[in-house]
Amino acid sequence: MTPFLIEPQIMSYDGGTKLHLFKRELNNVFVVRLKWPSAHLYDGQITHGCAYIALKMLLEGTKSLSFDGFNRYLEGSGIELNLTADGFSFTAMKSSLEKLLYLLSELVNYSTPDENRFQKLLKNEVDQLQSLLDDGDSLAYLEFVKKVYKGTPYAHRVGGDVETLKKLKFQEVSQYIKEVLNWSNLSIYASGNFCETTFRSTLEKNRIQEGFTSNYKQNIQEYDYLKQNSSFCVVKDKKKSSLVMGHLGVKRHSKDYIKLRVLDYILGYGSGFVNRLCKRLREELGLCYSIYGDISSTSSWYPGCLNIQMGTRPENVLNAVNEIEKVILDLKINKVNQKELDDVKSYLKGAMYFSIEGNSSIARYLLEMDIYSLENDFLLKQQSEIQSITLDDIFDVANQYLDPQNMVRVVVGSSEPEGFVKLT
Template structure:
């Protein structure tokens, strides 16, 4: 079994949810701790704030300087990572069993008492602004950002998680402190611990480090506006005459992770455009058969999350291959909507998905992250055991129906970035 013994789900008196699993194979304990906070919950004027908050979590607390935190991690050979993403922010910790209790106290301190010193905030802000200027020079990144802007009109997902120069430059340490105080609360906290400790001890340690953290009264999350799949084509051309290659993205809104068609579409992805070794239909056609590109893929499930992800087909190619590449991708989208996939394609895709699933559990950190994902998306405590059967149950008819339902080649967003004229779409 992938997670043995069973996963224990507990709720602390302050509302913190904890998922605990003993794994005694190595003397290592891993933890993920996340809050529902990210760019999804930012106002437009503060785009990029959650990413900065995540980066700054380990830059000092009320009782620990940043250097003290770093020394505590380095002295034990542990790994601590803090992050701020689209819908969740928090930290991960991996430590030897004997060091875990003291480092859990450090991690809890970051979750409860980070203070965002002015000097550290200014340094992080300057690094982020430099990163944003660098991103603006990357045509592929610019194309991806433009794609999101058109696919997610009016929705927070249209913005890059790292924000914009104009918004990040206006942020302050007080903004970070306010967001931290608003969203970092025990009744908005999900923790997963996996490793070489008895579950009873894990629970006791969590109670000691987090149990006296008062719940935030009346806590609720801001609602994100609804987003719908476009009914007509959208397009944008981004001339970059200084580049040699063009970057083409075609697609539209996808599905949330909890959608019942996820598994049929996951198998479809492997067949259509997202298999190992470039053996899927779109890479094989564009790279091997037509010689139009080396880098190309397509998928709809890769970004499925709490909100609908995006269906996207990408190709990087020479400017003269633009029309041929777009036509080839469209032809494969139409084909998978019109013809059942071949039996050998279906068998190979299922074998890859079920065979590679075990690689989600190579480390305790991966196991802890997996538990986070199952809880966030409501997949159930026995999901790891059910997954192979969920994949094996998919038929060619399921894929055909899902492709007809969730792909629309007649209403694609098309982005072209590179050495092309503004009217070249």
């Protein structure tokens, strides 16, 4: 069996729960990802941050497990839990399968939202966000996203803004848990070493549908995005200026998505100092310690964005912006050389082999196969497409999707660069 072929067992339970199982016996570990609808990106009537806070509230305790008891259960069972934007990821040993499924049933069946714990959680989230906004890099990126996606739900942080979190009501979160975070809307993706029969039968036994609403209907909308050529700054007492610049990108379904991934490694995503942004801005000009840039990694069911991030001295901001735009423009004027392309192809071939070694990666692939309707051999097709990409292909996508004359630029630093509009 080719390592790039992922053939999960897929089943749907009465009431809506979808289960995707991919058993592999590389070791005694397995990973389970839970995903509910990403309502925080779809529905304008839901307060931004509500969905994320609701997920966190599931972890605040159930009928049988207090907050402390919940965490002791995780530790005692050897289960690692991580929060994602629309669910949870669990890592556990094969012997802990039934313990994990019991925990899942507690979360979904017996969540008991408590208003006092909600208020404490909300205060903690606001405090953490305000601390985040004191970091120049984080603030620059958040302001950049607001400008690029202006007028759409994607302009908002998944976890909410300070203003929206302060408006969030306990009743709204409780209602969201009841209407959305139930079995009807849950998809489960599991990869690793587990007993498939035990997984299916235990899940079926633990699911309680009574009292839950029918499937949540996502209100997916299309938006008109502005083409912008604008520069903004936030003046803060920082020794370093944090710069983010870019523009709207493509959806994950774009026919050129794989070609853009290859272009990214030439532009600014590659490791080490081989990509063009790092070579020019760091190695040749000494304008930064590190720089990053790509257009494909944020692609989803809505357009991602080209985003280039770096830190530099305040007096170097305008020079850095100019040099970044020159690097991009050169990709639109001159074809990359064959060695650059061959090096990226070789790197991505090796990286793909490494990516299928971990159960976390496979669980993520199962999720992507589901939400993007990818076929079981999509990795094999990607590998083939990458190896077939030509210099002309890279030149064509650079000209079609990179637009240095229409970019949003945001800088956070101690001074106001010439031509930048100050944000308050």
